[in-house]
Amino acid sequence: MPDDGEAWLGIDLGTQSVRVLAVTAGGAVLGAGSAPLSGRRDGPRHEQDPDQWWTALCAASRCALRRVAGARIAGLAVCGTSGTVLLTDRTGRPVSPALMYDDGRAAAQAARAREAGLTVQDTWALPKALWLLGEYGGGSRAAGTGGRARTARLRLVHQPDLVVARLTGALPPADSSHALKTGYDLHRDAWPEAALAGLGVPDGLLPPVVRPGTRLGEVGPAAADATGIPAGTPVVAGMTDGCAAQIASGALRPGSWNSVLGTTLVLKGAARDPVRDPGGVVYNHRAPDGTWLPGGASGVGAGALAAAFPRADPAAMDARAAAYEPSGAVAYPLVSPGERFPFLAPDATPLLLGEPADDADRWAALLQGVGLAERLCLDYLHHLGAPLDGPLAFTGGAARSAYWNQLRADILGRPAHVPEQTEPALGMAALAAHGTGAAPTLAGAARRMVRTRAVLAPRPDRTARFAEPYARLLDALEAHGWLPGPVAAHARARLDRDTAGP
Structure with missing residues (x-):
């Protein structure tokens, strides 16, 4: 890889902000910017x-690049929230709002897709595409040639595709990572055309697809003026935010895992073979080198804290919560209705078992509830036979909390490490370095860029404290009919084991 006279831009289109990092080959962050x-x-x-x-990217990139002195921007890649899509016309002009990753209005369309033999969840992009066609494109409501003409002018666009189109001046192919939840078959590297036609997906609605890291074009003059990114900068195909955070953690060796905790929780791992899940809860992305990245996205996360305590000082609340281990209450802190991982339950709602003593205890219950859900995710992966014997990394915005990191390690009963930079944008910088040819492998680019900030060891006495709350949570989830009995039984059998064990 070249020396640190070059830097790569990683762009993360999140739920609450756009984040841009300028990173050297050796992992030094030369500039950072964000916009809400x-x-x-x-x-x-x-x-x-x-x-x-786009407006937020322009602000964030200019902020990041103001701090970059003397380094050439050698390439960029963009990640977005998985399953976030919209309709545009053929020029890339939006004709619908963007339906975010957890928008739940397409349940009926998801049921139709499953009847057609496709493995999708209610919040995945393919059901949303069908819903958007009905609401904004005519779709099944369209009659005759007028309806067909309207849909023929439409394109389904994933979140990063729209930004890449503004950067390069043309709608790009989608990367296979974002296309996964739109129904793309990663094993065949093809759209399931017969099934999609049966669902009424018009020809030309879905984009061509390329592997992550593929060069898509370069930044044009108008985009350079707006963003401050130099004209001619190569733009390469990105991955979803969960995959981006996994790259940023360095968790690319089979058996290693990355837990991304932001608004919600995403758990991503690496495996030589895909992890098979008949229930469709765990799905498999594909890395640029053809290996597999299994994982799932939960509805629990730090968003529940923000909703319950909108004006709280997180550091101060963490300090108070330390007095409640375990909390007087057990929570399953869903950010919005419905759960996708570690079980599939569209009707699931947030749970709070017991009554917290005060606000600090309620905060503790939410922190611990996320950790308990995270443990259940790992137990479910073990139930499926996924390799779990490698290192575990914590990334995402919540990894800034040293207290929460240690609490999660204690609940999981296994060591974890926290990279110096926990942002998905770092993963996109590494992918840009690989995609532009500066690093022969993505794993090699990540090894050089990722630096470890902290190593966490679980405290056995603390781990033991959370066995009873975990068992109570399993009982409640099973009683509600959300958690399948065999999965609950498997998790109970592992109460006295760490989540990396056999």
Whole structure:
């Protein structure tokens, strides 16, 4: 890899902000910038105005690049929230709002897709595409040639595709990572055309697909003026935010895992073979080298803290919560209705078993509830036979909390490490370095860029304290009919084992 006279941009289109990092081959962050995003939540609805992604990127990139002195920007890659899609016309102009990763209005369309033999969840992008066609494109409501003409002018666009189109001046192919939840078959490297046609997906709606790391174009003059990114900078195909965070953790060796804790929780690992899950809870992305990245996305996460305590000082609340281990209450802190991993339950709602003594105890219950859900995710992966014997990394915005990191390691009963940079944007910088030819392998690029900030060892006495709350949670989830009995039994059998054990 070249010396640190070059830097790569990683762009992360998150739920609450756009984040940009300029990173050298050796992992030094030369510049960072962010800009906020807003959205609309209303019951199952979760939308964003897609135009604000570009506005936020312009602000974040200019902020990051102001701090970059003397380094050439050698390439960039963009990640987005998995399953976030919209409709555009053929020029890339949005004709619908963006349906976010957890928008739950397409349950009926998801059921139709499953009847057609496709493995999808209710919040995946393919059901949303069908819903968007009905609402904004005519779709099944369209009659005759007028309806067909309207749908023929439409394109389904994943979140990063829209930003890449603004950067390069043309709608790009989708990367296979984002296309996965739109129904793309990673084993065949093809769209399931017969099934999609049976669902009424019009020809030309879905984009061509390329592997992550593929060069898509370069930054044009107008985009350079708007963003400050030099014209001619190569743009390579990215991956989902969960995969980006996995790269940023260095968890690319089979058996290693990355737990990304932000608004919600995503657990991603590496394996030589895909992890088979008949229930469709765990799905498998594919790395640029053809190996597999199994994992799943939960609905629990730090968003539950923000919703319950919108004006809280997290560090101060963490300090108070330390007095409640375990909390007087047991929580399953879903951010919004419905759960996707470690079980599939569209009707699931947040749980709080017991009554917290005060706000600090309630905060503790939410922190611990995320850790307990994280443990159940690992137990479910063990139930499926996934390799779990490698290192575990914590990334995402919540990994800034030293207290929460240690608490999670204690609940899981296994060591973990926290990279110096916990942002998915770092993973996109590594992918950009690989995609532009500066690093022969993605794993090699990540090894050089990823630096460890902290190593966490579980405290056995603390781990033992959380066995009873975990058992109570398993009982409650099973009683509600959300957690299948065999999975609950498997998790109970592992109460006295760490989550890396056989």
